[in-house]
Amino acid sequence: MSGTPIPLPERIELADEGLVLRDWTEADLAAMPELFDHPDIAYWTPIVSPFDEAAAVARLDRARQLRAEGTTILLAVTVDGRAPLGEVMLRLGPEGGEIGYAIGPAHRGQGLAVRAVRVMAAYAVEQLGVERVFLELEAENAASVAVATKAGFRLLDVPLIEGEEKGRPYALQTWDLPSPWAGGR
Incomplete structure (x- = not known):
């Protein structure tokens, strides 16, 4: 995949693994603050904190802008296409x-993240032609390490990605998904 943004569909709904990503x-x-205004999300993600109604409006606007630019997809994780339970990003x-x-x-504890990651990875490869799908996460984030492992990702032996977010330093590991589409699993 080149660095040139690709045209993304105006609407996306992915149904698989007992989920509907929409x-x-x-x-x-109204539901977004309950999902995102939490110390874990504030600590481990770049999502703004505190997360209130104004933050929800800004996130929705940003999701639409990034999609229009062809760089990022943000989808609500649901089981039935209705109430959002979280978010998955590509x-x-x-x-x-x-x-x-x-x-x-x-x-949490229902396998939603693992299933959402697998559905999004399949969409990226099969529908968008993405050749490599990966995660970047902190080794200390045990829940994300478990998601990566259960979703079939492998930790790569590459330099950590270091930086600072919300006033705290981080060091991200890179996890790669071996491609079953290329016989890599």
């Missing part, structure tokens, strides 16, 4: 497709 809508704004770049996720605290 576009965020105005109807979701950021497209020259290195491939980076997947990120955040599941609301009340909905």
